Amino acid sequence: MAVALSVEHLAYRYPGVEEKPDVVVFEDLNLTVEEGSFVAVLGGNGCGKSTLAKHFNSILLPSGGKVYVCGLDTADEEKLISIRRRVGMVFQNPDNQIVANVVEEDVAFGPENLGVASPMIRKRVDEALQQVGMFEYRKHAPHLLSGGQKQRVAIAGVIAMEPKCIILDEPTAMLDPRGRQEVMETVLRLNKEKGITVVLITHHMDEAAQAQRVIVLHKGKVTADGTPAEVFSQVEKLHEIGLAAPETVELCWELNKQGFDLPLGQLTPEQCAKTIFESL
Amino acid sequence: MLKDITLGQYFPGESVVHRLDPRTKLLFLIVYIVALFTASSWISYGVVFLFLATAIAISRIPLKSIVRGMKPLMMILIFTAILNLFFTGGDTVLAKFWVITITKEGLFRAIFMVLRILLLITCTFLLTYTTSPISLTDGLESLLSPLKKIRVPVHELAMMMCIALRFVPTLIEETDKIMCAQKARGADFESGNIFHRVKALVPILVPLFISSFRRADELATAMECRCYHGGEGRTKMKLLRYKRRDYLAFLAAILLLTGVIVLVNFGL
Numbered sequence: 187m188a189v190a191l192s193v194e195h196l197a198y199r200y201p202g203v204e205e206k207p208d209v210v211v212f213e214d215l216n217l218t219v220e221e222g223s224f225v226a227v228l229g230g231n232g233c234g235k236s237t238l239a240k241h242f243n244s245i246l247l248p249s250g251g252k253v254y255v256c257g258l259d260t261a262d263e264e265k266l267i268s269i270r271r272r273v274g275m276v277f278q279n280p281d282n283q284i285v286a287n288v289v290e291e292d293v294a295f296g297p298e299n300l301g302v303a304s305p306m307i308r309k310r311v312d313e314a315l316q317q318v319g320m321f322e323y324r325k326h327a328p329h330l331l332s333g334g335q336k337q338r339v340a341i342a343g344v345i346a347m348e349p350k351c352i353i354l355d356e357p358t359a360m361l362d363p364r365g366r367q368e369v370m371e372t373v374l375r376l377n378k379e380k381g382i383t384v385v386l387i388t389h390h391m392d393e394a395a396q397a398q399r400v401i402v403l404h405k406g407k408v409t410a411d412g413t414p415a416e417v418f419s420q421v422e423k424l425h426e427i428g429l430a431a432p433e434t435v436e437l438c439w440e441l442n443k444q445g446f447d448l449p450l451g452q453l454t455p456e457q458c459a460k461t462i463f464e465s466l
Numbered sequence: 467m468l469k470d471i472t473l474g475q476y477f478p479g480e481s482v483v484h485r486l487d488p489r490t491k492l493l494f495l496i497v498y499i500v501a502l503f504t505a506s507s508w509i510s511y512g513v514v515f516l517f518l519a520t521a522i523a524i525s526r527i528p529l530k531s532i533v534r535g536m537k538p539l540m541m542i543l544i545f546t547a548i549l550n551l552f553f554t555g556g557d558t559v560l561a562k563f564w565v566i567t568i569t570k571e572g573l574f575r576a577i578f579m580v581l582r583i584l585l586l587i588t589c590t591f592l593l594t595y596t597t598s599p600i601s602l603t604d605g606l607e608s609l610l611s612p613l614k615k616i617r618v619p620v621h622e623l624a625m626m627m628c629i630a631l632r633f634v635p636t637l638i639e640e641t642d643k644i645m646c647a648q649k650a651r652g653a654d655f656e657s658g659n660i661f662h663r664v665k666a667l668v669p670i671l672v673p674l675f676i677s678s679f680r681r682a683d684e685l686a687t688a689m690e691c692r693c694y695h696g697g698e699g700r701t702k703m704k705l706l707r708y709k710r711r712d713y714l715a716f717l718a719a720i721l722l723l724t725g726v727i728v729l730v731n732f733g734l
Contacts, residue, residue: 275691283688287632294703299693329635
């Protein structure tokens with residue numbers, strides 16, 4: 187399978203302010219994301235999740251090493267627009283990424299910047315809004331929408347640019363459970379139906395469990411990488427770096443401490459209940 | 467209390483006035499203002515008034531909302547009326563007491579000034595009530611685009627206006643939240659003299675400013691991520707195009723202006 191994103195020996199440091207030393211985030215990070223996959227990136231606060239996300243979009247440039255997006259070097263300034271049209275970003279606060287005061291005008295913002303012809307923009311905007319299920323709200327003012335709806339508008343704004351890849355930087359952190367579910371369903375559907383590569387940065391374990399692959403970052407290094415079942419069965423390792431496994435896995439793990447012998451890869455409550463039932 | 471602010475309020479509708487090109491409406495307003503300031507007699511004012519009344523009738527904007535919009539301007543109107551009434555010199559003295567003299571000229575001048583302000587404000591209301599802020603900024607950008615040649619940053623100005631309008635409700639909401647948070651900590655905004663009250667606003671303004679800067683920073687990053695690189699090579703989803711109704715509106719505006727000029731020249 188083709189590689190969508192690749193990080194080679196990435197080093198990055200935030201410059202120190204007033205004689206304070208630089209803050210080293212990455213020293214030698216290596217990572218590849220395959221085209222069409224759904225990858226969740228987990229990690230505690232300050233592990234470099236958001237810094238990594240900003241590298242995929244040339245918002246930050248590596249201090250050392252290389253980041254490639256669909257084979258394009260992010261440090262190459264001439265390719266900036268080509269990179270950004272391939273990689274869409276969705277941020278945490280939906281209010282601070284909506285530009286216009288009508289939903290459809292906001293979705294049109296990206297394609298307008300790319301210089302797409304007017305009738306084509308109309309088509310892209312309508313399609314994008316339909317894909318996120320916000321078509322009926324196209325004439326609304328963004329500040330009257332709920333958090334989940336705003337975030338879906340932000341996602342529509344990104345897919346109207348027809349990207350190969352979407353990076354979501356904790357898109358659900360400011361949402362209520364219902365909004366979180368709306369956003370997750372939208373993202374999963376886009377990945378499945380349109381084959382868009384998704385990198386989801388999150389600290390919700392249940393969201394990460396829905397991905398095909400989970401990468402755990404700790405102090406700028408990849409500490410675990412694999413399918414959700416593989417990663418989450420390493421419960422002790424996750425605890426060590428201040429993370430928790432999904433509740434189902436935690437339950438099986440606690441039971442094992444009491445003398446059971448359950449496998450730890452159960453991610454849904456149904457699977458978990460079945461495993462426990464069978465072992466009784 | 468902050469919810470009452472009706473900045474650039476827009477009433478969606480389907481009337482001909484709503485569907486006019488925003489550029490037409492802006493130019494129309496300019497011609498109307500010129501006509502209004504040319505008018506100097508009862509008849510010419512009457513013509514301008516009839517013209518405006520017809521436009522309002524066509525737009526189907528409820529009169530009530532226009533009257534409501536006028537309320538904050540009451541003070542200015544009264545002030546103008548009083549100034550003109552008392553301080554205009556003239557020959558025909560109507561009343562005189564103490565140092566104040568009211569002349570016939572002063573009375574007429576006061577009435578005309580108030581009428582002029584009323585007619586002016588009502589027409590600008592008609593513009594903002596029937597035009598969405600975004601098409602208004604689009605219209606302005608397009609009308610001012612010739613200024614790009616002398617390096618006026620027209621696109622940037624229009625973009626700034628658009629973003630400012632977009633963030634008005636967000637910032638109002640935030641101000642409300644901060645006020646509640648400060649009240650919960652015992653802040654008092656309602657009592658004391660004016661200086662106390664102004665001082666009490668500082669703990670609201672400081673967090674509001676800080677958060678606005680953070681918002682601006684995040685918004686700039688988000689815009690960059692969506693390939694924003696200034697006005698160059700940018701296209702628009704909705705293209706502005708003059709239609710027949712726009713030409714008719716231009717015709718009406720020119721008729722109004724010539725009509726008023728003719729009337730004034732004949733001394734009517």
